[in-house]
Each structure stands twice: as C-alpha cells, then as structure tokens.
Amino acid sequence: MTSRPIVEVDPKSLPSVYSPQATVIKGVRSDGIHFKVDIGSVCYLEREIDSDSHMSGKHYISCSVNTKSLSPxxxxxxxxxxxxxLNKGWRDETLRTHLYNLRYFFNFCDFNGGGKPITLDGLVSEYQRYQVILDQRGNMNGECSLKPSTILTRLNTVRSFIQWAFQLSNYAILTYIPKQRSRQSNSVDEGRAVSLRDGQEYLRACANYFNQFSDAILDNNYPIPISHPLDEREHLYCNGRL
Incomplete structure (x- = not known):
C-alpha cells in the first residue's frame, strides 16, 4: 500500500480537468467546520479502509492504496x-452526506466479503445484499441500529449512483432497482379513526344500553325498551330474550 496524489475539489469552483481517482471533495458543514471526503479512493479495489483520522491540521493525508488495483x-x-x-447546486452538507453514503457502500462491497464489483450486474447484486444488511440493522437495538430514514437515504444514494454512473434513464433504472419509498407511514386507517367526542358518545350509549337491559331483565320486562342518547324516538325495543 502506498500513498497517491490527490486533487482537492471545491464544488463552488470546479476545475476543468481532474482525475476522479485522485479527487478529494472539500467544503464547509452547516456548523461552519471544514470537511474533506476522499471519494476517489473507491476507484481502487485494494485500499486502506477510509477513516476521518486522515485529517491532520490543515493538511489532508490520503488513504493508502495498491496503485495496481485501480479499476478503469x-x-x-x-x-x-x-x-x-457537482452540477446540481447542492449545499456542501448535502453533498457530504451523499459522498459518505457512497463510501459506506463501497466499503461494504470491498471489505465485507463482497465481490468488489466492476460491472453493472455486480453493483446491482451488491446493492441487494446491502439492502438486506441495512434492513437487519433496522431491526436491531443499540448502537448498531439504523433509523428507517437513514436506511432510505443510504439506499437511494447508491441507486442514484448506479443510475448516473451508467447514465440510465429513470425508466431504465427501474428494470434493475425499484424506487425506494419511505418505510414510515404517516397515514391513518380511516376505518379506525375515532375522534374524542365520538368515543365519548359511544361509551355513553354503551352504559345507557347496559342499564336499560339490566333493569328490563330483572323486571322480566319484554320486549326491552331502549333509547339512544342522540335519538329522540320513544318506541325503540329489543325483542330477543337473553
């Protein structure tokens, strides 16, 4: 493993020519702290696993790679x-999130028993394996757990990467990976939606019916006269014997 030349790219001032494998994206977080993301290292199939410890003062130390493992x-x-x-006009913080998510995916592919994909089919296969692992982490408790929103963001980042890397249309990408939707439902089952007032009226009616049935049974009074709190009719009866 050896170090490699890097090119720091500012999204606000893009160079006309740069090497993707040497690219380190720099920017400013929403809290004012400067960041740098070595995204170019994912072009190497054999590399040191990424770590934010590569920051040293104002200087950035790129992770070591096997230069012979560069994937065209x-x-x-x-x-x-x-x-x-870089031409979408994203905020630095948004761009940083997507780059980190992409780096998580390639670390998964290259350091977690993956196939180190270099084809479209290989990427799709790793995406499917990645989705299974993220779903498992979504069902865990503790530090290893992931929120549904985090899982959705990571999967959509990888899906977008595959689409844009291969310049696929919105329709074409669907043949490989369906669009991920939010796993948190904010909808309410209308059939079970009950207001507080409706609930109170229901309980009042139940209590009223119970008292009327109890009195009629004790008095052996049939048919049982009943009345509804919201019904003004006087002659409502229950004809069945209990």
Whole structure:
C-alpha cells in the first residue's frame, strides 16, 4: 500500500480537468467546520479502509492504496457521478452526506466479503445484499441500529449512483432497482379513526344500553325498551330474550 496524489475539489469552483481517482471533495458543514471526503479512493479495489483520522491540521493525508488495483470501470463510474452531483447546486452538507453514503457502500462491497464489483450486474447484486444488511440493522437495538430514514437515504444514494454512473434513464433504472419509498407511514386507517367526542358518545350509549337491559331483565320486562342518547324516538325495543 502506498500513498497517491490527490486533487482537492471545491464544488463552488470546479476545475476543468481532474482525475476522479485522485479527487478529494472539500467544503464547509452547516456548523461552519471544514470537511474533506476522499471519494476517489473507491476507484481502487485494494485500499486502506477510509477513516476521518486522515485529517491532520490543515493538511489532508490520503488513504493508502495498491496503485495496481485501480479499476478503469470505477474511474468512469465516478467521473459520470461527480459530473452529475457537482452540477446540481447542492449545499456542501448535502453533498457530504451523499459522498459518505457512497463510501459506506463501497466499503461494504470491498471489505465485507463482497465481490468488489466492476460491472453493472455486480453493483446491482451488491446493492441487494446491502439492502438486506441495512434492513437487519433496522431491526436491531443499540448502537448498531439504523433509523428507517437513514436506511432510505443510504439506499437511494447508491441507486442514484448506479443510475448516473451508467447514465440510465429513470425508466431504465427501474428494470434493475425499484424506487425506494419511505418505510414510515404517516397515514391513518380511516376505518379506525375515532375522534374524542365520538368515543365519548359511544361509551355513553354503551352504559345507557347496559342499564336499560339490566333493569328490563330483572323486571322480566319484554320486549326491552331502549333509547339512544342522540335519538329522540320513544318506541325503540329489543325483542330477543337473553
């Protein structure tokens, strides 16, 4: 493993020419702290796992890589992806989130028993495996658990990467990966929605019926005369014997 040349890219001042495999995106977080993300390292199939400890004062130390493991396919993917995201006008914080999510995915592919994909089919296969693992973490408790919103964001980031890396249309990407939807439902089952007033009226009616039935049974009074709190009719009866 050796170090490699890097090029720090500011989204607000894009260079006309740069090497994707050398790219380190820099920006400013919403809290004013400067950040740098070594996204170019994912182009190497053999590399040191990414760590934020590479920051040293104002200098950025790139992670070590095996230069012979550079994947031309990934270089092209990243070139297409960066061309798209760096021209979207995203806030630095938004761009940082997507780059970190993309780096999480490639770390998963290359360091967690994955196939180190260099084809579209390989990426889709790893995406499916990644989704299973994220869903499992969504069902966990403790530090390893992930919120549904986090899972959704990570999966959509990878899906967008695959679409833009291969320059697929919105329709074409659907043949490989369906659009992820929010797993948190804010809808209410209308059939079970009950207002406080409706609930109070229901309980009042039940108590009234209970008293009327009890009195009639004790007095052996049939048919049982009943009345509804919201019904002004006087002659309502229950004809069945209990």
């Amino acid at each position: 396919e990934r270089v092209e993917w990243l070139r297409n992806y960066l061309y798209t995201v």
